[in-house]
Amino acid sequence: MDIRALKTFEACVRFGHFLKAAEELQYAPSTVTLQIQRLEADLGVSLFIRDGKRVIVTEAGRWLHHEAAALLKSIGAMRQTVSDIAAGDKGSVRFAAIEPIASQQLSAVIADFCKARPKVALTMEVSGSRSIAERVRAGDLEFGVCSAPPAKHMLAFEPLIEERLGVMLNRNHPLADRDSITASDLEGLTVLVKEPTCIYRELWEATIDPTGGILFSSMEVGSFHVIQQMVKAECGIGIVPIYSSLEQEGSLVIKPIADLNPAITIGIAYKDQNLLGRAALLLIDAIRGIRNPKLALPGA
Template sequence: MDLRALKTFEACVRHGHFLKAAEELQYAPSTVTLQIQRLETDLGVALFVRDGKRVIVTEAGRWLHQQASVLLKSIGAIRQTVSDIAAGDNGSVRIAAIEPVASQQLAIVIADFCNARPNVELTMEVSGSRAIAERVRAGELEFGVCSAPPSKFMLAFEPLIEERLGIMLNVNHPLANRDSITASDLAGLTVLVKEPTCIYRELWETAIDPTGPRQFSYMEVGSFFVIQQMVKAAFGVGIVPMYNGLEQEGALVIRPLADLNPVVAIGLAYKNKNVLGKAALLLMEAVRGIRGTAG
């Protein structure tokens, strides 16, 4: 059935008059009559009984009107939703980011985006760089915020910030008063590091001479928050990116590594911007606002 004919039929029933329906729809009266005739022919039933200039709806017409009203409302909602998706005000976006970028840089960006576009269904996961890149490549995420993906993944990468590693110390630690820390200063200490697949652990391992003597011991901890709490409890020192937000006044400080200065670029990884929805593109643009704000 022609949806235009159904819309015309609904207006005729509502007004009880073909002419008034024609005026509302801005059709010629003959167009309204022709559409109703074609609809009746298509269905094989009479939908109206003519009573002079007015029309009376038949039983079949009353049932069709109920169904047509529901259908036309549904189509209207579909049109509106599609329009909202095209404008970036509806739809869904799935992204992922590494820690602590997610909490220290992106949390406010995501909150502002969701407040501005409450009808967008947004999911943000926290994961490692490699896992994020794999899921972006597989099409499971619109984009990720991570370190540069392997070239074989053939993903686009936009660097946003450069992160440097530092040493997290309890404020009462003897090294806390130093402006910077050297690797040799860590002799005899317990160094808290993330898991081997973490980009910050990889960066640390690359910076430390793998052939040189290890004068300190490692303890692997899977969470920066846990590292933070352990250092706060005066156990060990943490290898963390240098974010002021990770420090705690009166409890923790982060000092740069003077002799190693390991740096990693963090940015946007995505597959093809041309197939991303408007909401995802708008969120990407908002995330670009963190450029140069690390530390």
């Protein structure tokens, strides 16, 4: 059963006239007649009774018209959906990002993307770099915004920004008026750090260990938001990426660590750009807008 023949049949029923159906479909009248004859031969029934120039639909034809109309409507919807997906106006995108870049830089990008393409089903997760890289490799995520993945995962990685660790202090802290902090300034303080699997914790430990001889106590806290609140309550100082928006309306400050200057590159990780859907590619392109121009792409 040919879809074109069904479209011709539907038009003939709607107009009650082969010639008018031919005009709408931009077919020759003989083409319409031939398609209806072939459809009737295929089904083994008469679909029309000829009454001069007009045609009357048979009982079998009425039933077929009901079913054909629903089918053609469904096919039209399918064509539109496929077209929308190809254009990036529909479909689904699942990705993940680490904190605090997720809330501090990506949230506005995601909001603009959702406003521009409301039919795209977007899922954004917040997770750690290791987990994100593993899930991108496994195909659970289209892409991730994280630190550079291990070479064994064989993922592409586009650098976006370089983040530097700083010390978050309450405005009332004696060190809050300093332009920068040195490692020795941490002596005797309670330092709030993220969990061991966090890249910022790894960076901190890799940076602070070589200094040696500095005695301070560490408290593990699994959330930057909680670190904010604890520093605000004067329960310690926090080791966090330097984002002015984390300084909470002037009650907190973040100072760079002058003699250590710990930094890490955050970027976009994916398996194969050619395998990504159009919506995912458009979102990645929007995220590229936050890139630090000083960070060149691999091979550039």
